Amino acid sequence: MNILPRDIPPRAVWTLEQAGIHPLLARLYAARGVTGTDELDDALARLLPPSTLLGIDRAATLLADAIAQDKKLCIVADYDCDGATACAVALRGLKTLGAQHVNYLVPDRVVDGYGLTAPIAQRVKDQGADVLITVDNGIASMDGVAHAKRLGLQVLVTDHHLPASELPNADVIVNPNQPGCTFQSKSIAGVGVMFYVLLALRSELRTRGVFDAATQPKLDTLLPLVALGTVADVVRLDANNRRLVAQGLKRVRAGAMPAGLASLFVASGRVAAVATTFDFGFALGPRINAAGRLSDMTLGIECLTTDDPARADALAKTLDAINRERRVIEGDMREQAMNIVEGLFDEGDEPPPAICVFDPDFHEGVVGIVASRIKDKLHRPSFVFAASAAPGKEHELKGSGRSIPGFHLRDALDLVAKRYPGVLLRFGGHAMAAGCTIAEEHFDDFEQGLNEVAQEWLDVATLTRRLETDGPLAPEYRRVDLVDTLHKEVWGQGFAAPTFSEEVEVVSQRLVGEKHLALKLKHQGQPVDGIWFGHTDPLPAKVTLAFRLDADEWNGVRRVRFLVEGAEV
Numbered sequence: 001m002n003i004l005p006r007d008i009p010p011r012a013v014w015t016l017e018q019a020g021i022h023p024l025l026a027r028l029y030a031a032r033g034v035t036g037t038d039e040l041d042d043a044l045a046r047l048l049p050p051s052t053l054l055g056i057d058r059a060a061t062l063l064a065d066a067i068a069q070d071k072k073l074c075i076v077a078d079y080d081c082d083g084a085t086a087c088a089v090a091l092r093g094l095k096t097l098g099a100q101h102v103n104y105l106v107p108d109r110v111v112d113g114y115g116l117t118a119p120i121a122q123r124v125k126d127q128g129a130d131v132l133i134t135v136d137n138g139i140a141s142m143d144g145v146a147h148a149k150r151l152g153l154q155v156l157v158t159d160h161h162l163p164a165s166e167l168p169n170a171d172v173i174v175n176p177n178q179p180g181c182t183f184q185s186k187s188i189a190g191v192g193v194m195f196y197v198l199l200a201l202r203s204e205l206r207t208r209g210v211f212d213a214a215t216q217p218k219l220d221t222l223l224p225l226v227a228l229g230t231v232a233d234v235v236r237l238d239a240n241n242r243r244l245v246a247q248g249l250k251r252v253r254a255g256a257m258p259a260g261l262a263s264l265f266v267a268s269g270r271v272a273a274v275a276t277t278f279d280f281g282f283a284l285g286p287r288i289n290a291a292g293r294l295s296d297m298t299l300g301i302e303c304l305t306t307d308d309p310a311r312a313d314a315l316a317k318t319l320d321a322i323n324r325e326r327r328v329i330e331g332d333m334r335e336q337a338m339n340i341v342e343g344l345f346d347e348g349d350e351p352p353p354a355i356c357v358f359d360p361d362f363h364e365g366v367v368g369i370v371a372s373r374i375k376d377k378l379h380r381p382s383f384v385f386a387a388s389a390a391p392g393k394e395h396e397l398k399g400s401g402r403s404i405p406g407f408h409l410r411d412a413l414d415l416v417a418k419r420y421p422g423v424l425l426r427f428g429g430h431a432m433a434a435g436c437t438i439a440e441e442h443f444d445d446f447e448q449g450l451n452e453v454a455q456e457w458l459d460v461a462t463l464t465r466r467l468e469t470d471g472p473l474a475p476e477y478r479r480v481d482l483v484d485t486l487h488k489e490v491w492g493q494g495f496a497a498p499t500f501s502e503e504v505e506v507v508s509q510r511l512v513g514e515k516h517l518a519l520k521l522k523h524q525g526q527p528v529d530g531i532w533f534g535h536t537d538p539l540p541a542k543v544t545l546a547f548r549l550d551a552d553e554w555n556g557v558r559r560v561r562f563l564v565e566g567a568e569v
Helices: 010-018 023-031 056-068 083-097 118-126 143-151 190-207 219-233 240-252 259-266 277-294 300-303 309-342 367-378 409-419 442-456 480-488
Strands: 001-007 073-076 101-104 131-135 155-158 172-174 355-358 382-387 396-402 422-430 431-441 466-471 502-513 517-524 526-532 542-554 559-569
Touching: 010 023, 010 442, 023 480, 056 131, 056 172, 056 190, 073 083, 073 118, 083 101, 083 131, 083 190, 083 219, 083 277, 083 300, 101 118, 118 143, 131 190, 143 155, 155 190, 190 219, 190 240, 190 442, 219 240, 219 259, 219 277, 240 277, 240 526, 259 277, 259 300, 259 517, 277 300, 300 309, 309 355, 309 367, 309 517, 355 367, 355 396, 355 442, 367 382, 367 396, 382 442, 396 409, 396 422, 396 442, 409 422, 409 431, 409 442, 431 442, 466 502, 480 542, 480 559, 526 542
Parallel strands: 001 466, 073 101, 073 131, 131 155, 155 172, 355 382, 526 559
Antiparallel strands: 382 396, 396 431, 422 431, 502 517, 502 542, 517 526, 542 559
């Protein structure tokens, strides 16, 4: 592993310090490309204007007309946390803005697969809907949209995924990544797109005189859900996304959130009053996602939409139980997958440029998580496949992939599809995560095709694991109050949580729980505890560590400890 300190532009640090930013935060922000305090202003007024989203005015008109004509609306959601929160935001927001008939339908991961399909469009029609609204999906649903239109449904697609060369023939598409859209935040999550559609709808209803600026409903109550979906979907936290997340976190910490979120904090053992992006990404998000992986995402959506605290508690406990089951399945699958991976190359040799794994016993709801674990361990683009459990589709394999910086996974799949016609039945996704469906007989072809592309695109530098850090930690910043200050900030994908690095002395080390390394360190001559989760190999007496700051409590006293992320021996 190469531990590389980030470049810290001194002029940007000075500018931020002069504006009153804490010196440590000024250094961290500057290293992440922030040059002025305007980028740190998280006021709602600083959000990008909805008008710059292509199609949003027509979407607002379509929805305002539908509300005025008392039409029945049906939201077609996705079965991950972004899709669930987007659905909850749509349901709550549309009802708040006057829609009387709003229903939703969430595809079953196993039976329906991803996105709006023709059978799902039929089910929407059979429910008596007039308008079909997709959230976090639809941009690749050519057949599903076409069938919905044939059935006489109006179709509004709201999505954030990358489009193919052809767009679906919807009445309106709102997606910042569609051609011709000038919206600056291309990395906004699906839930963020839906929130923006609601802002535009409220503006249209104001224009029509339904209410004025004083009487219009507040939509900021939806921001905790927007923040959760944004963080859980691991989209890049650009300035606009950071504002959405910061606003959501403020409300959560103040106790102003839907009942289901409050219950999920309790079920996961987290404290909402000091909520962090880490809580969204590693506690609440996985519990919502678990419903879509192993059960029915209706459970997650119901948890996010109920206003009954008792019902919310019951659903949160159910989601927590499902997540515990998911962890057991994932652990078994990960062990099985790593055994397969170890057979792909000889000990001491480099792994192949891309990893593809399949076993008939794998659970398709967990393949993405296992792919992520393999990617983390081997630093290679990784795909894990499971046999489809859908009736009549037993010959198909459903795969989920995770990538490394420098390898655009969706573009790689696109190239494999062109070189190996017929191998990929369906595919889609982003640069760092993608999914696909193939026939089992074509697994070897897919593996060969992906490795060919990886061989061409990846070089030694890209295949070498790099850990960017913020350099040494000044001893005066090794304080509990600064740990709390750092935790309150919005960190995540593309705006990484602070990680420091420098040589330390290892005074003692021991294994705890058989899989974690507990450390007694000397940092610049001062003693400090450390923990390296999931690591068992002993460290030398002097070593360069990459670490995050955390606070540990013992006998009522809080002390700083280092969470080790990596070592350069």
